[in-house]
Amino acid sequence: MKKLIAAVATVSMMLVFLVACNTNGTVSVSLAEVTRSLFYAPQYVALEKGFFEEEGLDVELQTTWGGDTTMTALLSDGADIALVGSETSIYVYAQDSRDYAINFAQLTQTDGTFLVSKEPRPDFNWEDLKNSNFLGQRVGGMPQMVGEFVLKKHGIDPHRDLNLSQNVDFANIPSAFSSGDYEYVQLFEPTASVFEKEGTGHIVASFGEESGKVPYTVFMAKQSFLNENEETVQKFTNAVYKAQQWVQEHSAEEIAEVIHPYFEDTEIDMLAASIDRYKQQGSFAEDPVLDEEEWENLKDIMDEAGELPTDVPYEELVNTKFAEEVLSN
Template identity: 70%
Template sequence: MKNVRRFMSIVFSLILIFVMSACSNSDSSNKTSLSVAEVTRSVFYAPQYVAIEKGFFEEEGLEIDLKTTWGGDKTMTTLVSDGADIALVGSETSIYVHARGANDPIINFAQLTQKDGTFLVSKEPKPNFKWEDLRGSKFLGQRKGGMPQMVGEYVLKQKGIDPQSDLELSQNVDFANIPNAFQTGDYEYVQLFEPTASVFEKEGNGHVIASFGEASGKVPYTVFMAKQSFLEDNKETTEKFTRAIYKAQQWVEKTDATEVAEVISPYFEDTDVDIIASSVERYKSAGAFATDPILDEEEWNNLKAIMDEAGELPEDVDHGTLVNTQIAEKIISE
């Protein structure tokens, strides 16, 4: 609960100094401009970049102004203060805002990723790895209170491992410094996102041995969301946005990872295409990319169970309160 309060404190503090104008308008060519704030830049969000690069948004008459806002608190601040029309961020943030009594609720309307995006990486090869091998090991985890950490600990508990007593667990390293800390420290295991995990393998600094996403099951890990008022006032535009995302999800599902990597490579200029392809393939194999934008009730309940297990669920919020599936269902039925 401390992390919930800290999250909301940061959000509302940032709102006080955040001065931006809403960006929903039409340009001279009759395209509707939408401002989208993504929580980070990640291969995990490949369908979003595909929708831009393959022209799926353009086909719908939309022009996307994509900005990376680096963190759940900043992303939610941007959305709440009208600095963006739509945010791509973890669903847990909508629950945190709701718990503080938001007058204009943040509604999840199109899911992009349906599983955790982190992988278990070991410093040494583990060809016959079993989860119980982690007992007594030095484990470098993710930041406490974040979804990667909550999912990671949830998986370990499901495997019969108490993260606090069965591991030498470290959670005091900033997100950006975790890869270097693992490489230079005496940690035996680490929880990493792509493409860092693939880079480690290529350079011989680590070995991917398990997927937290596969182990945890489906969860609304990253979802497009907007204020309820925006959805009500921009119904047609939201449908067009969701239709473009659905086209991209279907294209990624049916397309070879190498081709996907080539399409999204402009968003990762400092990463080799073969590494991007490896990352895409790993996410496809884990079933991490949602193949349609519907956030169903089972996934929502799984999210709440993970948050509750971590002591971070501020209140029990029904699926229908913060999730709109009608938009996605209409698009899929077309």
């Protein structure tokens, strides 16, 4: 995030997407997702089931691969709306941005990573991690901060009690774990289940269950965009809520069938198993409201990791107007 402002200027000159009306009367919205993840299943349901189209929106999805690049795209008008960890809005706010990012609709409400061991550990205990070779996530990102929060909760100092590595890019973490001498790693689905099926790794714990509810992945937009496009944002939030309800009401197998086009390299039964794991631990938010208790938990996790740049009040970066409107109707 420290290089964010400079990067914004560069991207601004490269690419600009603006909300515009198409000839058929629909409104175009560019959406940037921080990564392609099964964790975002409700978003893909909204796209595939036509919920955005029902609201008169033509949503163009782009994957921007990483928190820094996603926020750069958003702040430079390279995207109208971003799906990214809510911690990024705090980083931007702390840089004294005049038009900062506002969280308006929550998609996931727990951490989405699982602790994976290279060897079977049927009687796993958190103490087993001490002195192990642990492949961690990027410094300052939610997976790493939640990981540290959970480890400390179990009396483990990740920087003293582990042989912690954090020098591998997010996209390369799975291959680095399988080919390296690491004993433990944090992985998202479906990678964790794929590793377990192949015998490459074994899921021994869930960071989502251990850390409690947190606004892990949220739709956000610049304050100016919210002010100037209230109707569009409301329609977008309506579609998200339709998808959230659909996910709650349908089986993991049905969800997997719908979103399979976004994960063509993964078998449907594996997608279903991963989705079921997320559904069982309540990872998918049931509605788009980001409540204050979750926001405070986020700040506690960031503070514990030494990554909270400033204590941002809930009312400053969270706008629940659109989410509450869709619930009231």
